[in-house]
Amino acid sequence: MTFNNDSQIAVVGGSIAAVTAADALRLEGFDGRIQVISDEKVAPYTRIPLSKGLLAGKETVASTDLPPLGDDIEMRLGVRATGLHLEKRVLDTTDGPVGFDGLVIASGARARRLTTDGEREFVIRNRDDALRLRVALATAETVVVVGGGFLGMEVAATARSLGRCVTVVDREPALQRLLGVELSGFVRRQAETEGVHVAVEPGGVRFDSNASSPAVVLHDGRRLEADLVVTAVGDIANVEWLAGSGLATGDGVLVDERCFAAPGIVAAGDVAAFPRSGGPHRRLPNWTNAIEQARAASRALLLGDEAPPYAPTPYTFTEQFGLDVKLVGPPPPAGESVVMEGDLDSGSALLRWCGDASDPSAPTHVAAVNHHLAPARLKRLLRTA
């Protein structure tokens, strides 16, 4: 498919993948019309501080705003895409039909919830979620966080820094799925040192929001009562609006290695399920992927098969309990690490994992913990250890 300056490209979404895609189209030389259709009423912002600085009240709302797009890109805020007609090349939206020649789907994901109680079950996905939780935290004494991934543990760390009594509960030891046994254990010990109770409940929990005080009910019937319950149990791709469109969806919009969902239609960011060898398509819901995939998808939309296939960089990071953790390699690292510099007990370390312990020349993961090394150099360590 070739585009010219009479062509129109629509971008559905309003977060970092959507704005990166729109901007990348211009950087790649597309000079037709670009419309970004975002169901958020506010201009794009970064979600990274929502569980940290913004929640703690250390950062302002304005400080989370992303630098605005150029005025050669139309931002249509508060407009929700509700349907897609592949043949006619038209989107249905809450503000009428939008025709397109090319389409970028970056409709993101939303928080998975345990209940339908939007009042008592707090989540963090949008900026308003974070601001509502910030207000509630101001008067809460006890907080239970369900979900021990990055988001749940970041919320726990922030709540603890505000002096709240905090429990985190998950089916597995917190962070283990992401950081592996060794490194997650280190971070959990730090959390416990700071006074957070980190509980494992293999049978899962139920959230009883009907009781006078909200409570998380454990498998054996015990109740963890709290002034405030926050759930951080994953996200759900926003694909419902594509039902009946003919696009292949499952847990996300299924794309090929150039991020195409169909001719002239690409997907990027949290909503896109990317193929991988030896397994089903998988979403890569993190900031780095949102940016890199959006750039790759835009390039592919304009260049087709001449664009390079997208190669995700497995890079994730978290900041919690005074620890800044950067991990290169697909989570989680397995087995024992080798310390390359520093040591964990002193609070700063550079760690390396080898999938095959007998072959240290083939590292699979590198992590920096409170260790100032740029990710590009971490990635190089992975290649040339």
Place this chain on the structure above:
Amino acid sequence: MTALIALMPDGRRVLADTDKCEGHGLCESVAPEVYALDDDAVVYLTTETISPENVRRAEAGARACPVAALRIEATD
């Protein structure tokens, strides 16, 4: 805040808050013409004046910062 500054041709300014920078390096990968990380993985600006052809890239690099350590400040 400790801010580094580069001037855009239209009078706007790129501000890099080195206290806020966490060294994720996405700015550098998006816009190496404008941003780089030093040996301590802290951002610096490679130029004091952004050339016209790099304006959009400078904006894109600022937008890529997950912790909003990079801002584009409008003229007064």
